[in-house]
Amino acid sequence: MAPRQSTASHKEQSRAAHLPQTLGELRGSGHYSETRLRTRTVKDEMRENLICRLRAKEPVFPGIIGYEDTVVPQIVNAVLSRQNFILLGLRGQAKSRILRALTALLDEHMPYVAGCEIRDNPYEPLCRRCRDLILERGDDTPLGWMPRADRYVEKLATPDVTVADLIGDLDPIKAARGGHDLASEMTMHYGLLPRANRGIFAVNELPDLAGKIQVALFNIMQEGDVQIKGYPVRLELDVALVFSANPEDYTARGKIVTPLKDRIGSEIRTHYPETLEEGIAITAQEAWTEREASDTQVPHYLREVIEQVAFTAREDKKVDKRSGVSQRLPIATLELAVSNAERRALMHGETRVAPRVGDLYTALPGITGKLELEYEGEMKGADTVVRDIVRAAIGKVFDRYFGDVNTQQIEQWFNLGGTVKISDDQAAKATLQELKQIQGLEEKLAPLGVKSSDGPEAVTAAAEFLLEGMCSHRRISRNEERSFSAQRKGPEKPERVERADPERDYEQWQTRRTRRGSFN
Numbered sequence: 001m002a003p004r005q006s007t008a009s010h011k012e013q014s015r016a017a018h019l020p021q022t023l024g025e026l027r028g029s030g031h032y033s034e035t036r037l038r039t040r041t042v043k044d045e046m047r048e049n050l051i052c053r054l055r056a057k058e059p060v061f062p063g064i065i066g067y068e069d070t071v072v073p074q075i076v077n078a079v080l081s082r083q084n085f086i087l088l089g090l091r092g093q094a095k096s097r098i099l100r101a102l103t104a105l106l107d108e109h110m111p112y113v114a115g116c117e118i119r120d121n122p123y124e125p126l127c128r129r130c131r132d133l134i135l136e137r138g139d140d141t142p143l144g145w146m147p148r149a150d151r152y153v154e155k156l157a158t159p160d161v162t163v164a165d166l167i168g169d170l171d172p173i174k175a176a177r178g179g180h181d182l183a184s185e186m187t188m189h190y191g192l193l194p195r196a197n198r199g200i201f202a203v204n205e206l207p208d209l210a211g212k213i214q215v216a217l218f219n220i221m222q223e224g225d226v227q228i229k230g231y232p233v234r235l236e237l238d239v240a241l242v243f244s245a246n247p248e249d250y251t252a253r254g255k256i257v258t259p260l261k262d263r264i265g266s267e268i269r270t271h272y273p274e275t276l277e278e279g280i281a282i283t284a285q286e287a288w289t290e291r292e293a294s295d296t297q298v299p300h301y302l303r304e305v306i307e308q309v310a311f312t313a314r315e316d317k318k319v320d321k322r323s324g325v326s327q328r329l330p331i332a333t334l335e336l337a338v339s340n341a342e343r344r345a346l347m348h349g350e351t352r353v354a355p356r357v358g359d360l361y362t363a364l365p366g367i368t369g370k371l372e373l374e375y376e377g378e379m380k381g382a383d384t385v386v387r388d389i390v391r392a393a394i395g396k397v398f399d400r401y402f403g404d405v406n407t408q409q410i411e412q413w414f415n416l417g418g419t420v421k422i423s424d425d426q427a428a429k430a431t432l433q434e435l436k437q438i439q440g441l442e443e444k445l446a447p448l449g450v451k452s453s454d455g456p457e458a459v460t461a462a463a464e465f466l467l468e469g470m471c472s473h474r475r476i477s478r479n480e481e482r483s484f485s486a487q488r489k490g491p492e493k494p495e496r497v498e499r500a501d502p503e504r505d506y507e508q509w510q511t512r513r514t515r516r517g518s519f520n
Contacts, residue, residue: 032111050105063097065282067270090326092272114144215257318380319385348428354461357394361387410439420437
């Protein structure tokens with residue numbers, strides 16, 4: 001990979017070297033004419049490049065799956081309308097990824113006055129330093145060229161962000177060294193927004209900005225001016241502003257200033273994958289499953305189960321709907337399941353890495369950390385809730401494959417006292433020999449498309465899925481040591497014991513939740 005990067009870097013430098021290097025050369029070039037650069041804003045630039053993509057029938061956001069008919073058309077409309085826009089959605093819905101992908105709608109290179117902090121337009125500079133430099137040197141004014149990737153500036157909003165961070169501040173040291181009055185523009189130290197001039201400025205979690213910062217932001221958007229330390233500063237910036245936020249916070253009752261909300265052109269709602277196949281495609285694209293020096297084969301039914309875990313969690317009443325269930329959950333779960341299968345293969349000297357449904361229980365740390373539970377869920381315990389969700393997910397996928405399959409012969413084998421244990425301490429061949437004791441098991445794997453000639457790893461994984469599915473429907477049982485046996489008879493134990501003071505416990509939980517939300 002290193003030679004490719006160095007070659008690409010060399011080509012980039014070579015291309016930039018052939019671009020105009022002075023203001024005079026820029027004026028002499030046809031593509032960068034004064035009329036074009038003086039009047040063409042960033043939003044015009046994005047609009048023109050988007051139109052070229054649409055006419056060429058190229059994807060607007062390559063790698064973004066599931067938004068082709070919902071979110072992408074709305075973003076296209078906003079860009080064609082030259083609007084600032086905000087993406088509203090829960091965590092893990094690719095909001096930041098979409099915002100960063102907007103750089104593909106910018107020109108490959110952009111000229112600016114060399115050494116300028118705010119990347120001034122050579123034909124229409126804003127800052128005093130650039131205006132004085134052009135007056136002094138004229139056509140010999142040196143230029144710099146900025147690639148499209150450097151024209152994107154992103155800020156994660158937090159309550160401690162100040163006007164100085166976002167807009168700028170007066171620098172007394174700069175004034176003293178240059179002999180300038182504090183009211184002079186030359187004493188200005190620019191913040192992130194001016195440094196994004198002639199580019200895209202993105203703010204993630206916009207409502208988390210303090211009220212006065214939001215006021216400064218919409219003043220810049222509407223009037224192009226702001227007051228810093230009592231001095232009015234005029235900054236007619238050319239910036240495309242894009243934002244992201246949680247829908248719950250982006251309301252009049254939330255933490256957003258209404259005048260700022262009114263000045264954002266489009267509110268675009270993102271969403272989680274609408275179908276299981278969309279989720280599987282996203283997870284397959286993002287998860288790291290191809291491990292070096294091994295043949296990794298993830299069965300499609302296992303991908304379905306992992307994705308179904310996320311879908312089931314989003315519907316579970318014990319999981320907080322306002323927090324959401326991130327798409328990172330199935331990604332992390334798949335990676336952990338593959339890692340456990342890789343560990344098992346390394347232990348037994350196997351060349352094929354074959355994840356099983358049972359590996360999901362070793363991936364619990366990747367699931368519990370991505371769920372926010374309601375009061376009932378916290379009282380029950382995160383591990384218990386997650387195990388119930390995994391069990392329900394296995395049951396749903398099991399029904400798609402084995403809904404019409406008669407498993408009474410397998411159940412009878414267990415009812416007659418048969419037991420079988422599937423463990424990481426055994427190689428796939430040894431485990432398969434133990435599974436072959438179960439009468440009729442191997443013949444029932446046909447719906448998965450698995451044959452005995454597919455190898456012990458694939459057959460063992462399919463058999464474990466069948467047994468786990470039967471457990472989810474309580475036809476057989478399984479203990480924590482992954483030993484399968486007949487379903488236990490008799491009354492079940494209550495799920496939880498009533499608390500001594502449930503009202504007090506609920507109040508304490510609400511307090512913890514409020515404190516936790518104040519730090520997010």
